[in-house]
Amino acid sequence: MLTIAEAANELKLPYLKENYQHLLLEYTSRGLDLEEALTEILTEEVEQRRNRSYQRRVRQAKFSQKKYLMDFDEKVFKEGVRQQLRELKTLNFIQEKQNVILIGNPGTGKTHFSIGLGMEACLQNYNVQFVNAPNLVIELREAVTQSQFYRFKQRLNKVDLLIVDELGYLSFDEAGAELLFNLLSNRMGKGSTMITTNLTFDRWQECFKDPNLTGALVDRLAFKAHVVDMRGESYRMKQTSAWKEAQASQKEV
Known part of the structure; x- marks a missing residue:
């Protein structure tokens, strides 16, 4: 026994x-x-x-850092945006295989919110992959060089939520843009893609160069997607200003 x-x-x-x-x-x-x-x-x-x-x-x-929704300050946004963010927190968009585009200038919380959603999705048994947009293009290039592009693409197609962070901070050459287009287009209907970007759709051509490719990508990603305009004053700058004021007050005392 x-x-x-x-x-x-x-x-x-x-x-x-x-x-x-x-x-x-x-x-x-x-x-x-x-x-x-x-x-x-x-x-x-x-x-x-x-x-x-x-x-x-x-x-x-592979989150770049650990961020949680409980630490995300929604009060800096207008009610319409807060309502959109609350809806995303339900994670219904993952179940429906819908995309999310978070648009905003640096410091408005796009990355924090996307990671927070990703962490919550992990808690709810979803498979998540987080990647910086320029790094993703590098990985795609390496996969092509090693004749592993199809396998790499298939692996990401199995992910419930792919978070592509910081699209628009660096532009891509023609080959890189086409690889990224291929990957993101191929995920349609297979899983949700969340993109954080500092560029509105009319400026995506600055990143992808080719107007036809840019238009096709926007059409695919934005179809029935949740597009959230988070543009506004950087709350990172607000926090920095508050910290400086606190430091100055302590020195005066």
Whole structure:
């Protein structure tokens, strides 16, 4: 007959394997019956497994940093924009395989909000991939060089939410633009793509150069997409100004 530790190991129940001895003592001291004890053990095992899965998805997403929706300040935006952001927080757009375009000047919270949504999506068992737009083009080029472009594209097509950050800060040459166009167009109907950009649609040609390719890409990405205009005063600058004022006040004291 197997020991509890051996059975837990074979069944891949690490929490039970590592904690069963003190749990038996605790449950006995609390006077729990068998059903109550099993319920608590299995509930904790499920929670532990869910947390490990969440942490794994966060690692695989490769976020540039960890940001959370609870730390995102919506009050700086008008009510219409806040309503759009609240709708995105439901993550229904992922279920519907819809795209999201966050447009705004630097410091308005586009990246923070996109990462926060991505973290929440990981918590809800969605597969997420975060990548900076220029780095994505570099990865696409390397995949072509190594004859791995199809495999690379297929891997990203399986992702529930692809977040492409900072589109528009650097322009691409013709080959890079075409690769990115191919990737993003191919994801239509397969998963959601979220793009943060400092450029309104009429200026995307500055990034992609080719007007025909730019028009085709905008048509595909913006079709039934959630387009959120987050332009406004940089709250990073507000925070910096507030910090400087606080420092000055301390010096005066």
